[in-house]
Amino acid sequence: MSISDVLAAYSQIRQQNELEMQRRRREVYARIPSLEDLCGKLETLMIERPLRRLSGQSDNGEEIDALRARIAAALEKEGFGAHYLDPVFSCAKCRDTGVLDDASHCDCFKKRLLEDKLDAARLTDDAASFEKFDLGRFDATPIENGRSQRDMMARIRDICMAYADSFPDCSSILLLSGSVGLGKTYVSKCIMRRVIERGYTAAGFTAYRLFSLFHQHRLGEDVDLDPIFEVPLLIIDDIGTEPMTKNVTKEYFFDLINERTAAGRKTVIVTNLAFHDIDERYGERIFSRLMDARDSQKILFKGKDIRY
Numbered sequence: 001m002s003i004s005d006v007l008a009a010y011s012q013i014r015q016q017n018e019l020e021m022q023r024r025r026r027e028v029y030a031r032i033p034s035l036e037d038l039c040g041k042l043e044t045l046m047i048e049r050p051l052r053r054l055s056g057q058s059d060n061g062e063e064i065d066a067l068r069a070r071i072a073a074a075l076e077k078e079g080f081g082a083h084y085l086d087p088v089f090s091c092a093k094c095r096d097t098g099v100l101d102d103a104s105h106c107d108c109f110k111k112r113l114l115e116d117k118l119d120a121a122r123l124t125d126d127a128a129s130f131e132k133f134d135l136g137r138f139d140a141t142p143i144e145n146g147r148s149q150r151d152m153m154a155r156i157r158d159i160c161m162a163y164a165d166s167f168p169d170c171s172s173i174l175l176l177s178g179s180v181g182l183g184k185t186y187v188s189k190c191i192m193r194r195v196i197e198r199g200y201t202a203a204g205f206t207a208y209r210l211f212s213l214f215h216q217h218r219l220g221e222d223v224d225l226d227p228i229f230e231v232p233l234l235i236i237d238d239i240g241t242e243p244m245t246k247n248v249t250k251e252y253f254f255d256l257i258n259e260r261t262a263a264g265r266k267t268v269i270v271t272n273l274a275f276h277d278i279d280e281r282y283g284e285r286i287f288s289r290l291m292d293a294r295d296s297q298k299i300l301f302k303g304k305d306i307r308y
C-alpha cells in the first residue's frame, strides 16, 4: 500500500460517513418533519456567512447559533441526542482528510500508514483473547508452595492483562520466559489483541521472520525496517530459535531494543530460554537491557506442557 492508497481509503471513509449522515437526516425528518425546513435554513445561513463578511454585511453568527439551539432542542425532545445531525467524522481532528490545517499529516494518517506497512504482521482472526482465556486447561495440582499451575496462570493472566490495559504507560520490556507448551505465545497474543482493541497499533513477528528481515537488510536488500522500529507495541515470539548470524543477530537485536526503549515504545519478548541462557546467547549488553529492573517486567512460566 502506498500513500495514494491510504488517501483513497480516506475518500471511502468520507463517502461512508456522508451516507450515514443522509440516513440520519431521513430518519429524523420522518419523525420531526418541521426539522427539514429548519436544517435547510441553517445550511443556507452557513453558506451565506462568509459571503456576507466579504461584502461587508453584518455577521449572521447569532442567527446561526439560535437556529442550531432550536434544532438541538427539537432533537433532544425526540430522544435523538443534540448532536445527532452534526457531521459524522471518524477522525474529528482532520475531518477524515488525513491532513491538518497546517498541512501536516494527522496522527490517524500516520497510524494508518504504519498499519498498512505492518499488514502481514497484524492480527487476523486469531482466537486468542483474555476473554476466552481458559484456566481450566491448566493443572490444578499444587506443585510449588501449595500453588498449582492453574494458580500461577491466573496470576500471569492478570499481570499481562494489566500490562495491556495500561499500555502505553507500562514497562518498556515484558519478558515471557519458560519452556515450550506453557501458553506464553497465547498470552502474548492476548496482550496484542487487547492493545489493538484499545486503539493502538501492534504487530507480532516470530524471531525467525524478524531476523530474516534483519539479515536481508544487512545484505543490502530493499527491506523497510522502520515499521518494526516504530510500531508502538512489538511482540517477538520464540526469541532464541533464530539462527545466530555474525554481525547481524546481536547487533540488530540490540539496536532494536535500544531504539524502541529510547523512543518510549514497548516490546514483548517471548522465549523458551532461561534468563541465564539469554545472557549466554546474546551477551551482557542485551542481557542487561532486557533485565533492567526499572524498565522491564519478567514473567516465568512453570508447569507441564498443555499442548495437545
Ligand SMILES: [Zn+2]
Binding pocket: 091, 092, 093, 094, 095, 096, 097, 098, 099, 106, 107, 108, 109
Ligand atoms: Zn485524523
